[in-house]
Amino acid sequence: MGKFIPQLPEIFLRKYFEHGQTILDPFAGSGTTLVQANELGINSIGCDISAFNALLCKVKTDKYDIQIAKQEVQDILQKTKETIQPRVKQLSFFTKPTEVYTIPTHVTNEYLGNWYAPQAFSELMIYCNLIQSENYQYQNLLKIILTRAARSARLTTHFDLDFPKHPQKEPYWCYKHRRTCSPTQEALKFLKRYSTDTLRRIEDFMQIRTDASVSIYHQDSRKLNIDEIDGIITSPPYVGLIDYHEQHIYAYHLLDLEDKRIDEIGPAQNGSSKKAQKKYQEGISEVFRAVTKKLSSGSRIIVVAGDRHNLYDEIAQMSNLEIEDIVKRHVNRRTGRRATEFYESIFIWRKP
Ligand SMILES: C[S@@+](CC[C@H](N)C(=O)[O-])C[C@H]1O[C@@H](n2cnc3c(N)ncnc32)[C@H](O)[C@@H]1O
Numbered sequence: 001m002g003k004f005i006p007q008l009p010e011i012f013l014r015k016y017f018e019h020g021q022t023i024l025d026p027f028a029g030s031g032t033t034l035v036q037a038n039e040l041g042i043n044s045i046g047c048d049i050s051a052f053n054a055l056l057c058k059v060k061t062d063k064y065d066i067q068i069a070k071q072e073v074q075d076i077l078q079k080t081k082e083t084i085q086p087r088v089k090q091l092s093f094f095t096k097p098t099e100v101y102t103i104p105t106h107v108t109n110e111y112l113g114n115w116y117a118p119q120a121f122s123e124l125m126i127y128c129n130l131i132q133s134e135n136y137q138y139q140n141l142l143k144i145i146l147t148r149a150a151r152s153a154r155l156t157t158h159f160d161l162d163f164p165k166h167p168q169k170e171p172y173w174c175y176k177h178r179r180t181c182s183p184t185q186e187a188l189k190f191l192k193r194y195s196t197d198t199l200r201r202i203e204d205f206m207q208i209r210t211d212a213s214v215s216i217y218h219q220d221s222r223k224l225n226i227d228e229i230d231g232i233i234t235s236p237p238y239v240g241l242i243d244y245h246e247q248h249i250y251a252y253h254l255l256d257l258e259d260k261r262i263d264e265i266g267p268a269q270n271g272s273s274k275k276a277q278k279k280y281q282e283g284i285s286e287v288f289r290a291v292t293k294k295l296s297s298g299s300r301i302i303v304v305a306g307d308r309h310n311l312y313d314e315i316a317q318m319s320n321l322e323i324e325d326i327v328k329r330h331v332n333r334r335t336g337r338r339a340t341e342f343y344e345s346i347f348i349w350r351k352p
Pocket of ligand 1 (some may be wrong): 004005024027028029030031032033046048050053107219220221222234235236238239244263264265342
């Protein structure tokens with residue numbers, strides 16, 4: 001939830017923008033707009049308050065020497081395996097971790113100890129230490145492989161990977177597989193899986209990547225200071241639906257990422273009361289007022305939003321933007337155990 005399908009920005013990029021222009025996504029998320037813009041030769045700027053999302057955008061849009069990337073991904077995996085065996089295999093909840101490997105100095109919290117089985121924890125720590133110590137060229141790429149593996153290696157049920165509330169330490173009845181499943185004990189198989197998968201994805205993108213520029217900022221978009229742009233395509237957070245930092249909390253702990261949750265607009269923890277909706281409208285319109293300063297008159301602002309509370313006409317007004325069109329799109333998808341069906345609106349606004 002929250003990530004839009006690549007066809008959406010693609011359609012609007014093709015319709016309103018052209019090769020050589022520059023667009024902005026002030027709520028860049030996992031970077032879908034930036035990837036699509038680059039494919040079309042359109043320069044892009046992305047901004048996100050979540051350090052994890054900013055890192056993901058960077059890794060997805062960077063330029064790679066594929067041979068070096070492959071070699072580094074294989075090298076760290078090999079070194080991780082060599083370090084694991086034979087020392088870590090017999091780890092139990094009672095082994096003191098420091099007898100087997102060092103824990104990076106920033107990992108001082110209880111989160112990781114609580115959400116990973118001892119073997120999985122040690123495998124992730126070994127990989128994490130190697131990223132720091134081996135002087136790899138593509139450290140960010142390795143960090144993303146580590147966090148993707150860490151997401152899957154948490155002590156969760158198979159059907160609640162998105163928002164697990166408590167660590168699952170015992171076997172459980174699995175709705176997804178219709179049998180009794182056990183929480184995973186290891187991380188290595190996920191490190192292998194995401195090494196292959198992440199490499200394949202960047203290799204695919206390198207085939208179509210253009211030289212259009214991509215710049216990524218990790219900050220509150222209300223304070224974003226940029227040069228001239230030709231338009232905006234974005235999908236803002238929905239009111240009271242997701243806590244974006246919390247969603248990838250394992251990555252913040254593993255990589256010691258900077259936490260700016262205090263500046264998230266419309267977080268789930270604030271709910272969707274009338275008061276929260278008002279605050280949300282103020283936050284979103286403050287972003288649009290700040291970033292449209294650099295737009296020339298007549299430029300388009302395309303906003304994809306699930307506007308269940310009808311907040312966006314007022315947001316357009318508060319942002320001093322004209323409404324050109326509104327397109328409604330029916331969305332039906334399955335995530336985990338929840339089937340979701342709703343309407344999403346695409347607002348086409350113009351700077352007067
Ligand atoms: C709906 S998601 C964007 C999804 C994106 N279109 C994609 O396809 O991945 C909204 C994003 O807004 C970000 N966000 C929330 N408050 C923000 C703020 N004040 N400044 C910048 N980004 C913010 C969240 O971290 C989240 O990544």
